[in-house]
Amino acid sequence: METKKGFFLILSAAIRTCFYLLICVSTSFAFGQKGKEDSTNSDGYRKRKVYINDTDFKSIITYSARDSIYSDLKKKQVHLYGEAKLNYEGVDMSAEYLLIDLNKNEVLATFVLDSLGRKVGKPLFVDNGDTLKAASIRYNFETKKGYIQEAAIKQDDYYLTMEKAKRQPNEDVHFIHGKFTTCNLEEPHYHFGLSKAVMIPDKRIVSGPINLWVMGVPTPLGLPFAMIPLKKKKDRQSGFIMPQYSIISAYGMGLQDLGYYIPISERFQTIAYVTGFTRGSFGFRNYSEYATKYKYNGNFDLGYTRFRYGYPDSTVFSTTTIRWTHNQDPKLNPNWSFTANVNYNSNSTNKQTLNQQNNPQYFNNTLNSDIKLGKRFGSLPISADLKLSLRQNSATKIIDLTSPIFNFQTTNRIFPFKRVNKVVGFSYANEIQNRSSFKDRYLKNGNFDSIGQNFRNGITQNFNVQATFSILKNTVRITPSATYKQIYNFQSIVKTAVDTSDLADVVHIDTIGTGGFSHSFSSSVSLTSNLYSYYRFVGKRKTLLRHVMTPTVSFNYAPTIQQGIQSYTDTINNVATEVRYSKFERSLYSEFQTQSSGRIVFGLNNTFEIKQKSEKDTITGFKKTRLIDNFFLSTDYDIFKDSMNWGDLNMRMVINPNEFINLTITANHSWYGWDSLGRIKREYALKTNQGIGRIKSASFATSLVLTTKKSRDRLQKISNTMSNVWNPEYQQWILNPNQMVYFEIPWKLTVDHIFSLNLNGDTATYRNKRYLPTNTVTLSGDVNLTPNWKVGARMMYDIEQKAISNFNINLYRNIHCWNVVFNWTPIGTNKSFTVGIKGNASILQNANINIRKPPIVLN
Numbered sequence: 079m080e081t082k083k084g085f086f087l088i089l090s091a092a093i094r095t096c097f098y099l100l101i102c103v104s105t106s107f108a109f110g111q112k113g114k115e116d117s118t119n120s121d122g123y124r125k126r127k128v129y130i131n132d133t134d135f136k137s138i139i140t141y142s143a144r145d146s147i148y149s150d151l152k153k154k155q156v157h158l159y160g161e162a163k164l165n166y167e168g169v170d171m172s173a174e175y176l177l178i179d180l181n182k183n184e185v186l187a188t189f190v191l192d193s194l195g196r197k198v199g200k201p202l203f204v205d206n207g208d209t210l211k212a213a214s215i216r217y218n219f220e221t222k223k224g225y226i227q228e229a230a231i232k233q234d235d236y237y238l239t240m241e242k243a244k245r246q247p248n249e250d251v252h253f254i255h256g257k258f259t260t261c262n263l264e265e266p267h268y269h270f271g272l273s274k275a276v277m278i279p280d281k282r283i284v285s286g287p288i289n290l291w292v293m294g295v296p297t298p299l300g301l302p303f304a305m306i307p308l309k310k311k312k313d314r315q316s317g318f319i320m321p322q323y324s325i326i327s328a329y330g331m332g333l334q335d336l337g338y339y340i341p342i343s344e345r346f347q348t349i350a351y352v353t354g355f356t357r358g359s360f361g362f363r364n365y366s367e368y369a370t371k372y373k374y375n376g377n378f379d380l381g382y383t384r385f386r387y388g389y390p391d392s393t394v395f396s397t398t399t400i401r402w403t404h405n406q407d408p409k410l411n412p413n414w415s416f417t418a419n420v421n422y423n424s425n426s427t428n429k430q431t432l433n434q435q436n437n438p439q440y441f442n443n444t445l446n447s448d449i450k451l452g453k454r455f456g457s458l459p460i461s462a463d464l465k466l467s468l469r470q471n472s473a474t475k476i477i478d479l480t481s482p483i484f485n486f487q488t489t490n491r492i493f494p495f496k497r498v499n500k501v502v503g504f505s506y507a508n509e510i511q512n513r514s515s516f517k518d519r520y521l522k523n524g525n526f527d528s529i530g531q532n533f534r535n536g537i538t539q540n541f542n543v544q545a546t547f548s549i550l551k552n553t554v555r556i557t558p559s560a561t562y563k564q565i566y567n568f569q570s571i572v573k574t575a576v577d578t579s580d581l582a583d584v585v586h587i588d589t590i591g592t593g594g595f596s597h598s599f600s601s602s603v604s605l606t607s608n609l610y611s612y613y614r615f616v617g618k619r620k621t622l623l624r625h626v627m628t629p630t631v632s633f634n635y636a637p638t639i640q641q642g643i644q645s646y647t648d649t650i651n652n653v654a655t656e657v658r659y660s661k662f663e664r665s666l667y668s669e670f671q672t673q674s675s676g677r678i679v680f681g682l683n684n685t686f687e688i689k690q691k692s693e694k695d696t697i698t699g700f701k702k703t704r705l706i707d708n709f710f711l712s713t714d715y716d717i718f719k720d721s722m723n724w725g726d727l728n729m730r731m732v733i734n735p736n737e738f739i740n741l742t743i744t745a746n747h748s749w750y751g752w753d754s755l756g757r758i759k760r761e762y763a764l765k766t767n768q769g770i771g772r773i774k775s776a777s778f779a780t781s782l783v784l785t786t787k788k789s790r791d792r793l794q795k796i797s798n799t800m801s802n803v804w805n806p807e808y809q810q811w812i813l814n815p816n817q818m819v820y821f822e823i824p825w826k827l828t829v830d831h832i833f834s835l836n837l838n839g840d841t842a843t844y845r846n847k848r849y850l851p852t853n854t855v856t857l858s859g860d861v862n863l864t865p866n867w868k869v870g871a872r873m874m875y876d877i878e879q880k881a882i883s884n885f886n887i888n889l890y891r892n893i894h895c896w897n898v899v900f901n902w903t904p905i906g907t908n909k910s911f912t913v914g915i916k917g918n919a920s921i922l923q924n925a926n927i928n929i930r931k932p933p934i935v936l937n
Contacts, residue, residue: 423445
């Protein structure tokens with residue numbers, strides 16, 4: 079809320095209203111009233127509206143009092159008794175007693191004492207949302223001075239109270255014994271005590287000695303003087319940002335993110351941060367934000383960190399980080415778009431940081447960066463994109479750099495024969511790519527020659543024709559399609575066999591700069607239908623089971639028309655053998671020697687739903703429950719293979735019996751036999767007396783969310799709201815939506831269980847362990863101990879290892895205007911703890927204290 083000129087303007091406007099009102103009333107009584115309406119409303123209040131033909135008044139003045147309104151014409155005074163109120167042009171004034179004295183040119187607003195000696199009806203002024211409250215106010219129009227007792231002002235997020243104050247002719251306010259706080263209680267939980275101070279409207283408060291009071295008790299924390307800015311949001315000023323304190327860490331003690339804020343303009347602001355630890359680690363960071371309304375917005379974060387653990391570990395290393403996000407408003411240009419999402423780390427890891435506790439990407443091993451320029455061609459269904467991308471992997475230490483990749487494609491299917499045939503449409507896509515894969519140290523050390531030697535480039539384009547139509551009265555849908563793909567690679571390989579004394583020749587592979595064309599063709603036709611069946615059960619609830627089957631049969635044909643097939647002669651056991659290969663095996667668009675494929679794919683999807691009579695449903699009288707969301711089976715048969723024609727049987731089942739539980743089951747089954755080492759045979763398992771085959775992999779995933787119906791609706795509402803917001807909380811929510819803590823939700827428990835079996839591919843250990851199991855359960859939840867205390871925890875338990883792999887506990891305390899959080903991770907690779915204190919008001923978002931012990935991370 080923007081203030082007009084501080085609290086004294088509110089006071090001045092309200093008092094001026096009273097002053098003009100007195101003139102109006104006096105004129106009306108003494109010289110004949112020009113216009114009035116006087117009445118008593120239903121609540122017993124005396125209410126009066128006065129209209130005056132004067133240039134000072136542009137609106138109706140309304141005033142009222144519960145008890146009485148008395149005008150003393152001899153003394154030129156007006157008295158308003160009992161909840162006196164007046165309103166003029168958005169200014170509201172109320173007090174238990176109002177006195178307007180024309181002889182002294184003064185107005186007095188004050189409270190009265192009730193039978194118990196308590197103060198009731200303190201003066202209150204409200205001007206467009208800005209509020210001033212005081213015990214008594216006296217203002218003189220001639221001297222333009224005001225005297226205020228026990229004034230209280232609310233503006234934006236802060237509250238200022240004054241024991242005694244005087245308004246000077248230059249509009250400055252001098253006061254003593256002030257309290258500055260963001261707590262809205264009459265006796266605040268905390269405040270900064272101002273001994274003597276001067277408030278300059280819309281600029282600042284300048285105070286003498288200032289110290290912090292907590293729960294009415296003074297603390298030794300204070301300053302000899304203070305300057306508190308009162309600027310409007312558009313008049314932001316530079317200033318320091320309070321750092322975070324780290325008492326115990328692998329780097330020693332230190333300060334984190336001591337910042338300096340610089341609002342360069344309304345469209346651009348920046349913060350410079352510095353971090354330092356006693357053992358020699360330090361870092362510099364710059365975070366900036368920019369925005370132009372209806373055009374674009376974004377931010378970038380640049381950082382450099384030097385790590386040093388200290389004696390006896392003399393290891394020293396550094397890392398550079400670049401983060402940039404840019405979003406364009408669709409209203410800026412419907413045909414052109416530019417987006418950027420850069421997340422670069424010179425060490426390709428998220429684990430090396432001086433701020434370990436607040437690192438939500440700690441377990442993420444990949445860093446992705448993309449910069450994209452897009453073009454649309456008006457109303458035509460055509461678009462083009464030019465993109466730069468960088469992929470970093472902390473596990474493999476490999477960087478994939480694509481610089482650039484160009485795409486030109488149709489955004490929708492085009493129907494060239496629409497007038498004669500509305501079902502046949504085609505699409506086109508073209509891609510030009512230049513990509514290099516290399517070790518991350520090449521980029522860090524500036525080894526650009528090696529990066530350039532690894533670049534591979536090529537061009538590919540796809541033509542697709544597809545149609546959809548129905549037969550047998552729309553009961554069967556037929557979808558034929560054909561795709562032609564053409565590729566040109568600028569690099570290829572040559573394999574040569576070198577004769578040695580060994581049993582087999584040594585094969586050398588050379589990459590050459592000679593490219594070539596290659597192409598492929600595939601076609602398919604699919605038939606799909608829906609079959610319904612119903613089963614009625616005997617009983618009072620009239621139970622009806624509905625079963626929906628969706629069978630699908632398709633034929634996919636892909637002939638071998640490769641053009642890059644080469645061969646070399648290899649000598650094995652003194653026998654010359656011709657070995658065929660594709661010269662594009664290591665090209666950008668890789669291709670391997672294949673044979674013609676003709677696959678018949680069979681698929682069947684099933685859903686089961688039960689319908690029962692229910693008194694709770696007042697609309698239909700029945701309740702529907704989905705027993706199985708989908709139960710899907712699929713396999714295929716290749717007619718061109720000389721053996722092992724049948725593919726694996728894939729199964730997937732999803733069950734959601736109600737809104738708080740989800741069960742997903744997947745499996746992969748092979749029809750063929752196997753030997754004692756687990757290697758697959760060409761014969762069917764039935765012929766080798768091994769049954770119908772074996773399970774190659776299977777998984778059971780269960781998710782259970784327990785809370786009240788009201789809380790579940792609240793979680794759904796939060797989910798819908800957060801999906802449209804981008805802020806620091808959004809990333810934590812999108813990764814762990816069930817771990818967010820809200821005091822509005824009294825309790826919540828989430829159970830996630832994953833059990834999976836994968837066929838052991840190690841023939842040496844296959845006999846001992848045919849399947850490699852994974853069996854983990856994750857428990858997470860929180861509960862309100864009191865309305866202001868909440869405890870939350872998250873535990874990952876490995877059932878196979880019979881050990882807790884990670885455990886985290888959080889304790890939250892809401893202290894009305896502040897909150898305290900304790901976070902402790904006693905088990906896991908990220909052992910740490912944090913005790914944090916932070917203000918709830920937006921003006922205190924950077925005023926937080928964190929005492930932490932981050933985890934020890936080796937370079």
